[in-house]
Amino acid sequence: MTTSDRDNVDAAPKNEPLSPEGMAAEWATMPDIVEEEGEPEGGTDRLMSQEEIDTMLGFSLGDEKEGRNGIQAIVDSGSVSYERLPMLEIIFERLVRLLSTSLRNFFTDNVEVTLESIRSVRFGDYMNSISQPAMLSVFKCEEWDNFGLITIESALTYSVLDTMFGGKRGQPAPRVDGRPFTSIEIRLIRRVISLILSDAEAAFKPLSPVNFTIDRIESNPRFVSISRPANAAIRVELKFDMEGRGGALHILLPYATIEPIRDLLLESFMGEKLGRDPIWENHLATEVWQTDVPVTCVLHETQMPLKRMMNLEIGDTLMFDARPDAVVSLRCGDFIVSDGRIGRVDDKIAVQIVSPLRRSKTTIAAFDTNHLSHSS
Known part of the structure; x- marks a missing residue:
């Protein structure tokens, strides 16, 4: 330059x-x-x-x-990003089918329930996103020893109340702002929440039996702190449509709540049926009937000291305390099948059955009944 x-x-x-x-x-x-x-x-x-x-x-x-x-x-990078839980999606799809039937019977009206989304959120961010007024229900998961949250938006709350009080179809429910929910409205919504939790129990039952009980119902998000603000949670959004009326309902499950069944939720699910496969049962029963099992005839049993057993030599005689016409036991493994008497047919030793076979008293139906009584 x-x-x-x-x-x-x-x-x-x-x-x-x-x-x-x-x-x-x-x-x-x-x-x-x-x-x-x-x-x-x-x-x-x-x-x-x-x-x-x-x-x-x-x-x-x-x-x-x-x-x-x-x-x-x-x-x-601070956003919530957690692993997918395949079984959780199947469970809530079953919940949607159960709710569609239960709510139709409850309201005696057509109710369409759809699963909008299942996503991971932070508890604090979700609580800040709730629009007022809203009905918030804290429920306890007894077997998991933790809590969950159900949020009913105001549009769905007033639609449910309008339907239960006989409002006209095809018209949006009137929204009343500036006042809290009355005791009658809370009691009616509590019945709907109990119905939803009952169907949720049925949806979770094939995977892990659990009981959901309503702990309390609030209208202020500050009073429903069931987890720390930074903790992650699963938010499930359900849409309810009652012929022109309806709204959204959110089910929030903190990850700490579903931690006891996390391994079960990570499993891949194949097929639509959750339960016993009758085709496999019939095949197994057919193979069992055609299986050969060894049967042992026990003439007599006795006990003697180990010292005497060690001193036995060739030619020693063991005396059995049994008569020739005494009843012997037929065993299959460690189980006594029946009783009989020793005889001879031609040049072979035979056993004549003298008592009916001892069948097992535990059938599949009895096992299911016993399991249901213990789980309930």
Whole structure:
């Protein structure tokens, strides 16, 4: 850079903005000035453009969340991202089918229930997103020793109340703002929540029997802190449609609540049937009937000291306390099948059955009845 050029740059008015050509010339000559002054190369600070700032922060226009980088990528890394639970989706799909039938019988009206989404959220973020007024029900999972939450939006609450009081079909339920829910309204909604929890028990029963009981019903989110704000939870959104009326219902299960059955929820589910397979049972029964099992005839049993057993020699005689016509036992393994008497047929020793076979008293139906009585 010559002395005349430097004088022209210095002589430019400081208050007037430089033209694009002058600004480019100044940026191009700045490294030369730094080198002449003896400073190390690259030691001069310069202003960053808006595009460079957006790139560093990760807020560039048109970028998707998956493609962000920089500071925004660090911020987004705090979002909840947990493993999928395949069995949980199947359970709530069964809950939707059960609710569709139960609510039709309860309201004596057509009720359509759909599963909108199942996603992971932070408990604190979910509580801040609840719009008021809302009906919040805390329920306890007895076998899991923890709590869950049911949130009924105001639109669904008033639709349920309007349906139960005989409102006209096809019209949205009137919404009354500025007042809390009355005791009658809470009692009616409590019956609907009890019905939902009952169907939820039936949906979870094939995987893990559990009892859901209503702990309390609140209208203020501050009084339903069942988990820490930073803890993760599963939020299930159900949509209810009652011929033009309806709304959304959320079921919130903290990860700490479903931790006892986490291994079961991670299993892959094949098929639609949850329970016993009758085809396999029939095949197993057919094979059992055709199986050969050894049967042992026990003439007599006695006990003697170990010292005498060790002194037995060839030719010694053991006396049995049994008569020739005494009843002997027929055994299959360690189980006594029947009793009989020893005889002879031609040149073979035979056993005549003298008592009916001792069948097992535990059948499949008796086993199921006993299991249901213990689980209930």
